[in-house]
Amino acid sequence: MGKYILKRILVAIPVLIGITIIDYAIMCLAGSPLQMLQGPRVSEAAVEAKKIALGLDQPAYIQYFVWLGQLLHGNLGYSMKSYQSVSSMIGSHIGPTLLLMGVSLIVSLLMAVPAGIYSAIHQYSKGDYAVVTLSFLGSSVPGFFLSLLLIYLFTVRLGWLPSSGMTTLGTQSGAGDVAKHMVMPVLVLSFSMAGSNIRYIRSAMLEILQQDYLRTAKAKGIGRFLVINKHALRNALVPIITVIGMEIPVLFGGAVIIEQIFSWPGLGLMTMSAISNRDYPVIMGVCLLSAVVVLAANLVTDILYALVDPTIQLD
Amino acid sequence: MNSESYMQTVIRRFRRHHLAAVSLLVLFVIVAAALLAPVIAPYDPDELAGPFSGAPSREFWLGTDQIGRDVLSRLLYATRISLLVGVMATVISTVIGVILGLIAGYFGGVADMVIMRFTDMVMSFPYILLVLVAAAIFKPGLWNIILILGFVDWPGIARLVRGNVLNLRETNFVKGNIVAGMPLRHILFSEILPNTVAPILIYATSVLALSILDEAALSFLGQGVQPPTASLGNMLNGAQSLTVLTTQPWLWIPPGLVIITVVMAINFIGDALRDALDPNGC
Amino acid sequence: MDEKKMPLIRVEDMKKYYPSRGGIIMHTTGYVKAVDGVSFEIYEGETLGLVGESGCGKSTIGRQLVGLERPTAGNIWYRKDNLDALYRNRKEMRRVRTKLQMVFQDPYSSLNPRKHIYDILAQPMLYHHISDKAYVERDILKILDMVGLPKTTLGRYPHEFSGGQRQRIGIAKALSLNPEFIVCDEPVSALDVSIQAQILNLLKELQKELGLTLLFVGHGLGAVHYVSSRIAVMYLGKIVEYGPAAEVFRNPVHPYTRALLEAVPVPDPGERKTEHRLLQGEIGNSTNPPAGCRFHPRCPYAVEQCRKETPMLCGIAPQKKEGTGGQDRETAPAHMAACPVALSGLEEGKHG
Secondary structure: HHHHHHHHHHHHHHHHHHHHHHHHHHHHOOOOHHHHHHOOOOHHHHHHHHHOOOOOOOOHHHHHHHHHHHHOOOOOOOOOOOOOHHHHHHHHHHHHHHOOOOOHHHHHHHHHHHHHHHHHHHHOOOOHHHHHHHHHHHHHOOOHHHHHHHHHHHHOOOOOOOOOOOOOOOOOOOHHHHHHHHHHHHHHHHHHHHHHHHHHHHHHHHHHHHHHHHHHHOOOOOHHHHHHHHHHEEEEEEHHHHHHHHHHHHHHHHHOOOOOOOOOOOHHHHHHHHEEEEEEEHHHHHHHHHHHHHHHHHHHHHHHHHOOOOOOOOO | OOOOOOOHHHHHHHHOHHHHHHHHHHHHHHHHHHOOOOHHHOOOOOOOOOOOOOOOOOOOOOOOOEEEOOOHHHHHHHHHHHHHHHHHHHHHHHHHHHHHHHEEEEEEEOHHHHHHHHHHHHHHHHHHHHHHHHHHHHHHHHHHHHHHHHHHHHHHHHHHHHHHHHHHHHOOHHHHHHHHHOOHHHHHHHHHHHOOOOHHHHHHHHHHHHHHHHHHHHHHHOOOOOOOOOOOOHHHHHHHHHHHHHOHHHHHHHHHHHEEEEEEEEHHHHHHHHHOOOOOOO | OOOOOOOOOOOOOEEEEEEEEOOOOEEEEEEEEEEEEEEEEEOOOOOOEEOOOOOOHHHHHHHHHOOOOOOOOOOOOEEEEHHHHHOHHHHHHHHHHHEEEEEEEOOOOOOOOOOOOOHHHHHHHHHOOOOOOOHHHHHHHHHHOOOOOOOHHHHHHHHHHHHHHHHHHHHHHHHOOOOOOOEEEEOOOOOOOOHHHHHHHHHHHHHHHOOEEEEEEEEHHHHEEEEEEEEEEEOOEEEEEEEEEHHHHHOOOHHHHHHHHOOOOOOHHHHHHOOOOOOOOOOOOOOOOOOOOOOOHHHOOOOHHHHHOOOOOEEEEOOOOOOOOOOHHOOOEEEOOOHHHHHHHHOOOOOO
């Protein structure tokens, strides 16, 4: 087992290095951030000084290695806009994003797992059709459009929920206040994720229900409820783990748009402003972080697989 | 023995899915309307034809936007653009994915390793983040958006094709053609590829749906198709302003509904295709 | 059989090792020795039967002979030419490929499910200029007739045929390139028993009619004996007994051959032997084959020598039968076995 984990980590390393190179190459294609500085009031010499201060006079590959070397010391560089260190910027924005992602993940599983299992057990019933159709709706509605609809309904028409930020300005921010701000972003994120997950869990569950050992269990006279709970659900853990593994990168991406719409003060909002400011170190830091998270999610998924399903070979 | 041809079987199985059949009809109507936009649109989409932010009326069925352009006409042209982006991006990613998947699967070894690691890398970037960064760098615009989406969506197809090729490479009919001395191009394109068309087609429908959604999201954020060209996403952009959101729903609800309808129809069709093309079905 | 005749195919000490990979950083950890030093000849117009349990390397040999894989060591001669050298020349390779064909085991996967039978058969013929557009249909119909299929076959898809019919199409595909030599890789083992005999008869007839040379790979000694003029018995990558079919069948020497023969069902209860010595255990591991004689762990006659020395194939003096002196010359081609224990037993008259 330890050997298997080590092997998976070793495979991930070249991918990670490749990611940093691609990342850096894209940034280089983007052109110089100095263009943003240039203007009639900024002198040539000032631009030149800035260039040297930022290390932009060096060739690209040296800049890359400098950056990589710093990275190994845990230093992601400094924002070109605010001069804050990227790691501290990420540190101060990651909390809200993790909160949003974690709650959305749980809510989406709470929607998808029961719905998927219900649908599989009652295949071809009216309830099944309703669930499947609804799940198609979930994966067909653009998150931002759903957000707009919700804001229109709950903020504009009903006035029940706040539409932006994480806390109400000027008030003592309690947990209830944060929860109120979270309702809509969480609904949007989890609804669109639940869409594809319901169908995935349904088909995985259908496959499990057709297995011979379940037929044997039924034939032995074990009740329907026990068959499903004791025998099928354990095996259904595998697709649920897959779903969680698939959701993490989706969540990361979805957060960018949703945070922008709801002004949720997380990584997504920070990334969008970094993108429009061409704040390279910040963008690279976020890309790297998210790639590491995705790789780690894949790794954890694979390891959990191996733990849950003894028939999966580790080689 | 049945004398039903493959296509007949597929059509028979497809028709069992009523929602998909309806979707096909709906999609056909939308595509036709988009293609015929220059003929059926009541106004020029860029023409300042009426009052500012006019509500729907007999003259302007879906009202007018902030600078007095006809929303219905813009919607027709926007559908055209969004479909174009979706289809072109899907074509590009399918071509890239098929070529890389064929190479990786058939030749194996170093080529396979390099291609698959590269696929892993592209897949590790959160998709939307990658598209946003690329869109910011390459200047937003119609063709850049198509290229970006096309270059981001291929890894799934490459993996799919590779897996299929790996299986097919071991089949006797491919070996039989090697023994018969058939050239590589025949084996790849005449023996292997036709047997992977069905899964590619199914996957491509989901790529198409995703591309349309992504174009919409990008344009909504102002990083996609740029005005004055209308796309379904950038028509929704205006809804970020509170006035539009609260008082002018005719500006943002119709394009949103068109996106949902198109994407849902494509998803239903893809689902029915999955069933209809299933080699083990009946 | 004429000894001076040049063999059509001659295999010289062929080895085929497949690397097995593993470890944290993928590297070769060992080799599966599928074929480990095998030599034999196949003469023009004969059928050599290759028998053994699954996993003994018999199908591997077939794949090397038609060029699907290249042997790790050793040579394959096709008439006067070394196959390896021929394959280096693209033009030669294209010519030789058509001469060496194969009929596959599983007729369900040997035909492209997306193509009409016409395309399956016509494309290779056209590519190799064996026929041209104007005549190809006529040529195909001739071949279909030979394998006993009707005209209507042409416009159909593989899934419309039964296993036996598909195997006929598989044979037609091999024949369509005017081959000299065909490897039949367990061509009947995936078929219903009732169909097996039809296909075996068809192969036998075609061979006689067209003067083909066949390598018939099988695991049932019965079917192999029925179509073959000579038989080679394989165990764990090596040939353990080799000789004329009738001779091997009537007078098996190697204990493994005997065990295989005892496994052949005898239809007449009166002829059944009372004593059945069924083989114990399973075929060994070809990554790490047993030292000495590879069969010794399962052999009821094994002695100390078998654990240490690898036995060579040695000739057996043809057994004389009273009143059939004329057979001596006919059985002259060596009947060989790789079991010194059994051979010495024969000489001393104690064994058997």
